[in-house]
Amino acid sequence: MSLVISEELRNFLLTLLPERLDLLLEHYAKPLPETFRVNTLKTSVERCLQLLREDGVEPRPIPWTRHGFYAEPQGIVSTSIWHLLGLVYIQGPVSMLVSETLEVEPGHRVLDLCAAPGSKSTHIAQLLGGKGLLVSNDVSRTRVKALSSNLQRCGVVNVVVTLADGRWFGNRVKGFFDRVLVDAPCSSLGIGMKDWSVLKHYSQRISQRISRLQKSLIFSGFKALRPGGIMVYATCTLHPLENEAVVAELLEKFDDASLVDIATLGLEHDRGLEEWNGLFFGSEMRKTIRIYPFQSGAEGFFMAKIVKKESG
Amino acid sequence: MKPMERSEVEKFIRELEQQLKVVVDFGENLLVKTGEGKIRLVPPDVFEAAMVMPGVQQMGLYVAKWRRYPTLTIEGCMFLCSADHTAVVELDREQALTWMKGGPVDVGKKAQLVIGVYRGFYLGSAVVDRTGRAYPQIPKWRRIPE
Numbered sequence: 508m509s510l511v512i513s514e515e516l517r518n519f520l521l522t523l524l525p526e527r528l529d530l531l532l533e534h535y536a537k538p539l540p541e542t543f544r545v546n547t548l549k550t551s552v553e554r555c556l557q558l559l560r561e562d563g564v565e566p567r568p569i570p571w572t573r574h575g576f577y578a579e580p581q582g583i584v585s586t587s588i589w590h591l592l593g594l595v596y597i598q599g600p601v602s603m604l605v606s607e608t609l610e611v612e613p614g615h616r617v618l619d620l621c622a623a624p625g626s627k628s629t630h631i632a633q634l635l636g637g638k639g640l641l642v643s644n645d646v647s648r649t650r651v652k653a654l655s656s657n658l659q660r661c662g663v664v665n666v667v668v669t670l671a672d673g674r675w676f677g678n679r680v681k682g683f684f685d686r687v688l689v690d691a692p693c694s695s696l697g698i699g700m701k702d703w704s705v706l707k708h709y710s711q712r713i714s715q716r717i718s719r720l721q722k723s724l725i726f727s728g729f730k731a732l733r734p735g736g737i738m739v740y741a742t743c744t745l746h747p748l749e750n751e752a753v754v755a756e757l758l759e760k761f762d763d764a765s766l767v768d769i770a771t772l773g774l775e776h777d778r779g780l781e782e783w784n785g786l787f788f789g790s791e792m793r794k795t796i797r798i799y800p801f802q803s804g805a806e807g808f809f810m811a812k813i814v815k816k817e818s819g
Numbered sequence: 820m821k822p823m824e825r826s827e828v829e830k831f832i833r834e835l836e837q838q839l840k841v842v843v844d845f846g847e848n849l850l851v852k853t854g855e856g857k858i859r860l861v862p863p864d865v866f867e868a869a870m871v872m873p874g875v876q877q878m879g880l881y882v883a884k885w886r887r888y889p890t891l892t893i894e895g896c897m898f899l900c901s902a903d904h905t906a907v908v909e910l911d912r913e914q915a916l917t918w919m920k921g922g923p924v925d926v927g928k929k930a931q932l933v934i935g936v937y938r939g940f941y942l943g944s945a946v947v948d949r950t951g952r953a954y955p956q957i958p959k960w961r962r963i964p965e
Contacts, residue, residue, distance in 0.1 A: 549897075550940075558938070591919055591963065592893065592940055616868070640868050655877055656960055662894045664848070664880045665865050671874035679873045 508703075510536045516696070516709040522784065523745060527801065534800035535699045535706060541581040542805070543595045544603055545574045548633050548662045550594045558589055571772035572603040574633070593660040598626040599698075599806045601774070601798055605690060605741045606630040608769055608812055613638035615685040620673040620728050623650030625657035627690055632663040642684075644669040644676060674723040677730030685736045689728040691721045693742035693749050697800065697807025714746040721753045729761055729815065737767075738813045743806055745797070747783040750809040754779075754795060755788040763816040766794040775802040779811070820878070822849040822866065823858075831858070834889045839932045839944060840903035841891070851879065856886040860898070888932060888946075890956045896934060896941030905930050908953065910937045918942050920963045923952040 510532065512520075520528050543566075545555045552574060556566050564583050569575035575598070578584040585597050606627045611617055611634040622628045622643035632641050643658065643666055645651050651670050658666055669676075673689075694713045699706040725740050732738050740757075742749050757764050779795030781788055795811040823831070828850050835841055849861045861869075861879030869878045882895035891899070908926045910918060915937035917924050926933060928951045935942035935955060945953035 588915060588919060588937070588963075591961065592942070594940075640865055642868070642872055644874070651876055659881055659894060660961070662880065662897055664860060665862050666878065666880075667865060667869045667872055667875055668877040669872050669874040670876050676873060680871065683871075 510703055510706065512706040513709045515711055516706060519711065519746070524799070527799070530801040531799060535703070537700060539599065539698075539700055539805050541578045541584060542569060542598065542600045543576055543578055543584050544572070544598050544630060544633075545576070546593055546596055546629065546633055546661050547574060548637065549592070555589065555594050558594070559584065559587070562587055569600045569603065571774040572600065572607065575600055575603045591660070593662055596626065596629055596657075596661060598630070601803045601806045601808045602626055603630060604771070604774065605739060605808065605810060606634065606688070608810060609686050609688055609739050610737055611635060611686055616640045616683060617686040617688070618642045618644065618676075618680075618684040618728070618731050619688045619690070620644055620676060620724060621646075621690050621692060623647060623654040625654040627688060628654065628666075629657055629661040629663065631688070632658070632661065632666060635665060637664055639665060641666045642669060643667070644671055644673060646670070646672050674720070674727050677727035680731050682731070682733045684731050685733060687728045687732045687736065687738040689724050689738065689740045691724050691740065691742050691749075691753075693717055693721070693744040694746060695743055696745045697743040697809075700800065714744075714748045718748045718752060721749055722756050725753055725757050726760065729757060729764060729813070732815045734763070734815050734817045736815050738815070740811045740813065742809050744809065745799070745807055747780050747786070747788070750797070751780050751783070751788040751792050751795065752786060754811045754813070755792065757813065758789070758791065763818070764813055765816060766791050767812050767814055768794050769796050769810055769812050771796060774798065777802075779809070820851050820853060822851050822861075831883075831885055831889060834885070835891070838888050839891065839934070840906035840930065841934065842900045842902070843891075843898045844900050845898055848879075853877075856884045857881055858883040858885055884956065890932065890944040890946070891934065892956075893941065893943040893961070896943060899941065902934060906933055908933050908935055910935050910942070912937070915942065916963060918945070918953075918955045919957060919961075920965060921957050922955045924955070925951060926953040927951045
């Protein structure tokens with residue numbers, strides 16, 4: 508089978524990455540590397556790596572993460588008993604950076620607004636170290652089951668799992684959380700290598716439609732954040748309507764929202780776009796980051812780190 | 820969801836000691852019954868926060884099941900302080916994989932309820948029949964597919 512991308516996607520990518528389109532398509536055609544995170548709620552990194560080595564795995568650290576590793580050869584970790592017991596969690600390498608960017612500390616109250624299936628929630632729980640509160644929310648009953656299973660497997664104690672529409676969540680718990688993660692549903696153009704049909708059937712209407720939902724989610728997440736708190740908005744897509752446009756609207760609507768720089772710990776990336784196709788997002792958007800698959804060797808992501816200013 | 824009364828928690832811990840022959844320490848955490856005999860462990864501040872959240876489905880960690888007899892889940896074993904040697908069965912790799920498939924695993928006539936251990940990691944409890952075969956209480960979603 509060969510990679511087929513829709514005409515609309517090709518046109519969009521030609522405007523976004525005219526000189527790097529071939530590079531992106533090359534990465535779309537490659538499988539993602541197998542990467543995992545050691546769950547320090549259940550074991551230590553050293554003990555876990557020792558057990559995996561005995562099973563024939565050669566773990567190699569992911570430079571921009573604290574507990575993430577590449578697994579070679581592929582296929583052993585995900586089928587191992589250690590995975591079933593929750594000692595490891597299979598997670599993309601850039602996805603791990605999203606939770607790290609949230610600067611979670613033990614004792615914090617953290618909201619993961621679109622949490623299923625739970626990669627970032629279980630990571631946040633690990634960073635909380637059993638102290639504080641994690642609220643993992645999702646809108647889908649089916650996906651909440653997967654979320655609950657993963658939280659259980661990872662041994663997370665201090666969690667509340669909720670089934671609610673994320674667009675209204677913030678109105679119910681205004682200013683309650685120290686940290687909020689909005690890992691919004693998106694058109695998934697950053698992880699096209701996982702499912703080529705996304706690339707084949709993509710149309711800009713998808714981004715336009717999801718953009719409205721993403722704006723409601725980011726507003727809701729921001730309302731749930733306490734003054735002085737940090738929110739991360741992330742997607743695994745490349746379209747500016749789902750990324751910079753969403754963040755720009757938040758900054759326009761809420762005076763107390765401001766962007767801060769993201770530490771990428773050596774991971775190659777591009778800055779966010781100040782403008783695209785006649786739309787102006789502002790120079791602040793250079794504090795957001797775009798990570799393309801050819802930079803990470805894995806998923807593509809967009810991330811914005813937002814703080815809520817203290818009043819007075 | 821309502822936390823168990825102190826007397827009920829004490830009775831549960833006593834039954835764990837008498838029937839499963841283990842000592843557990845749930846600390847200051849609350850134990851909450853959630854139907855089908857399932858017991859979840861919830862820190863008090865998490866329970867309090869859950870009261871103001873919309874659409875709560877679950878809170879805390881599923882640690883045990885208590886019907887005719889008490890059993891501990893894999894994660895429930897995280898709260899073990901000690902266990903009688905008759906209650907613990909050391910498993911080899913093959914046995915551990917069979918255990919995680921839902922068993923049965925031949926453990927001999929040690930006790931009616933046992934806890935499996937593989938390389939220092941607890942695999943939850945199992946009910947042993949008269950022939951000495953242990954049937955692990957692993958939920959279906961957690962089992963290795965056959």
